[in-house]
Amino acid sequence: MKVVFYLTILVFSISNICFSQGRGDQIFDESFIHEIRITTELEINDLFTIFFAEIGTEEYSYALSSVTLDGNILDSIGVRVKGGISSFDSKKPLKLDFNKFVSGQRYDGLKKLNLHQGNLDPSFIRETLSYGLFRNAGVKTVRTSFAKVYFNENYEGIYTIVEQIDDNFIHNRFASNNGALYKTGFMGLAPKYEVNNPLPYEVFETTITQIPTSLLHEQLSEYLDIESFLRFFALEVFVNAVDGPLTVDINYYIYYEPTEGTYVYIPWDYNLSLYGWTNHPLFANSGNFLFNRALNNPALKQRYLDIFCDLLAYNFDENRLQNLITTYQELLKDEVPNDPYIALIGNWEAGIQTIRNVITSRVFSLTAEVNENVNACNPLSNSIAPMEVVINEIVASNDKDSGIKDPNGDTADWIELYNNTSSDKNLSGYYLSNDKDVLKHWRFPENSTIAANDYLIVWADRDVDEDGLHTDFKLSKVAGEVYLSFENGEIVDEVVFTNQSTNIGFARVPNGIGDFKKQEASHNASNDLVLSNNNTRSKLEWSISPNPLHSNNIIQIHCSNSKLSKASLMDINGNLIWQSDLHLSRGINKIDLPPNSIRSGLYNLQLFDHSTKEISNQKLIVIE
Numbered sequence: 001m002k003v004v005f006y007l008t009i010l011v012f013s014i015s016n017i018c019f020s021q022g023r024g025d026q027i028f029d030e031s032f033i034h035e036i037r038i039t040t041e042l043e044i045n046d047l048f049t050i051f052f053a054e055i056g057t058e059e060y061s062y063a064l065s066s067v068t069l070d071g072n073i074l075d076s077i078g079v080r081v082k083g084g085i086s087s088f089d090s091k092k093p094l095k096l097d098f099n100k101f102v103s104g105q106r107y108d109g110l111k112k113l114n115l116h117q118g119n120l121d122p123s124f125i126r127e128t129l130s131y132g133l134f135r136n137a138g139v140k141t142v143r144t145s146f147a148k149v150y151f152n153e154n155y156e157g158i159y160t161i162v163e164q165i166d167d168n169f170i171h172n173r174f175a176s177n178n179g180a181l182y183k184t185g186f187m188g189l190a191p192k193y194e195v196n197n198p199l200p201y202e203v204f205e206t207t208i209t210q211i212p213t214s215l216l217h218e219q220l221s222e223y224l225d226i227e228s229f230l231r232f233f234a235l236e237v238f239v240n241a242v243d244g245p246l247t248v249d250i251n252y253y254i255y256y257e258p259t260e261g262t263y264v265y266i267p268w269d270y271n272l273s274l275y276g277w278t279n280h281p282l283f284a285n286s287g288n289f290l291f292n293r294a295l296n297n298p299a300l301k302q303r304y305l306d307i308f309c310d311l312l313a314y315n316f317d318e319n320r321l322q323n324l325i326t327t328y329q330e331l332l333k334d335e336v337p338n339d340p341y342i343a344l345i346g347n348w349e350a351g352i353q354t355i356r357n358v359i360t361s362r363v364f365s366l367t368a369e370v371n372e373n374v375n376a377c378n379p380l381s382n383s384i385a386p387m388e389v390v391i392n393e394i395v396a397s398n399d400k401d402s403g404i405k406d407p408n409g410d411t412a413d414w415i416e417l418y419n420n421t422s423s424d425k426n427l428s429g430y431y432l433s434n435d436k437d438v439l440k441h442w443r444f445p446e447n448s449t450i451a452a453n454d455y456l457i458v459w460a461d462r463d464v465d466e467d468g469l470h471t472d473f474k475l476s477k478v479a480g481e482v483y484l485s486f487e488n489g490e491i492v493d494e495v496v497f498t499n500q501s502t503n504i505g506f507a508r509v510p511n512g513i514g515d516f517k518k519q520e521a522s523h524n525a526s527n528d529l530v531l532s533n534n535n536t537r538s539k540l541e542w543s544i545s546p547n548p549l550h551s552n553n554i555i556q557i558h559c560s561n562s563k564l565s566k567a568s569l570m571d572i573n574g575n576l577i578w579q580s581d582l583h584l585s586r587g588i589n590k591i592d593l594p595p596n597s598i599r600s601g602l603y604n605l606q607l608f609d610h611s612t613k614e615i616s617n618q619k620l621i622v623i624e
Helices: 002-019 044-054 126-136 167-173 201-209 213-222 226-239 289-295 298-314 318-332 348-373
Strands: 034-040 063-069 072-081 094-097 112-116 144-151 154-163 180-185 188-194 252-257 262-267 389-395 414-419 430-433 455-459 479-486 491-498 504-509 515-520 542-545 554-559 564-571 576-584 587-592 601-609 619-623
Touching: 034 094, 034 154, 044 063, 044 072, 126 144, 126 154, 126 226, 126 262, 126 318, 201 252, 201 289, 213 226, 213 289, 213 298, 226 262, 226 289, 226 298, 226 348, 289 298, 298 348, 318 348, 389 479, 389 491
Parallel strands: 034 144
Antiparallel strands: 034 063, 063 072, 072 094, 094 112, 112 154, 144 154, 180 188, 180 252, 252 262, 389 414, 389 504, 414 455, 430 479, 479 491, 504 515, 542 554, 554 587, 564 576, 564 601, 601 619
């Protein structure tokens, strides 16, 4: 056993390097059923006996085990039974702790995993559907996937892998994990950890009860993330959980985020969600006092209705959800019959049909309720077309030598957006993220805009309380991704990168439309870093009109300081569309483009000055 132990520790150490950057991307891949094999000297019922004896204590015992996850062999892993009433099932819920016996061990960047057996859920998909709905609404919550679980070579059936809510989770979702995390339960609010909390929950609750209801919309935001809170309860209403905050006010987490100084509600425990006999109304008389108070404030009630309108348009869309159920059904159909506890769990096909019926019923009834309270829900549509606003440049490692500082004087990493159009664009309802699994990581403040043909800098440093735009995530110099997405989940633009260098930009060239390349950072300026003979940026000055260009195919070029000798027109992929020698002088000049040869789209016009050998900063022209 010792030989196996030390060999597997070596294997684990090597594999852990590969997985540590993933932050769960591999284990929470829902496209296939994972396989988890647990080997320990105790039987699963022995683990339950130990767990039962320790209920109510501060610490639970873990059994030393070897675990194989998708073929990756890990040793010295902790395993125990978990749960409340569900722990009494024949099919036991389990928790894996990679960090329990060897400090610092991780799998796929994670410390722990929960294996939920789906207590009272013959469909096997209630938790997966519900958590997905929360994520799609922009609520900070966990990820899930499915696994076949073996315990000492005995097949225990299909489980739902559920992400652990701990400091690791908080770090990956919030600006800071140096706050305080609590879990609600029948015994009250249980602290999970506390680093820094100048606003203890008891003080928070007392403070907000003293705010007059009529002033909640003005003062509550000092203590609570209101947008997330209202979205949280909109989802609670839809998923119809029978043992959550709307009924008994338990089974959720609360986190005090110290950077912004506000509390945030985090969803948890949805094996009893999407039941047809609960039917929470739109304005549920909740077990949660704060939600009840919020609905009595006209401004907060209206914001809640606005959120519900949006959710009905993209998140609670019945076709989307029914297709998602079909996807999970196809994934599980060949494995569910092999679950050794299927006779106790119930009829799977009937369970799936129940979920389908609940979805249809919830969409119908809640749509009717919303329509009774608003004149009409405004249609939700992405107002920014592809390539209109782009991620133009990132610097994933910025230090003092760059000379680039945020408004507070810090040398933070940054993301540059560029508006390729001649009109200002409103970024309300848009998000930035460094994780495709969590597209709605950081939301642009309401009425944020990016000006026409201009740049917008967002600092990726977690300093969300500082002046300027600051995300609640950072970029990794080793590898990463950045996504710009809309409220309905559409990805507007994205970039994936590896091996970034300090103070070097990863930028679109040509500016705004080209592929990404590493080059000198061009913060808040064009990426077209073509240097003149004296190693300075091009000083050519010119502009285009009209822009957008319409059907007459005539461009006016206004030159202020140059004589231009060549023009090139390229599409957004850098393909040459047209080129011509020119003899343009200072002032206004006209170029006739070939008639009927250019389709609607975004193009890049490039001019060349023969005397100075300079290529101009490239300007984008929109042809409609």
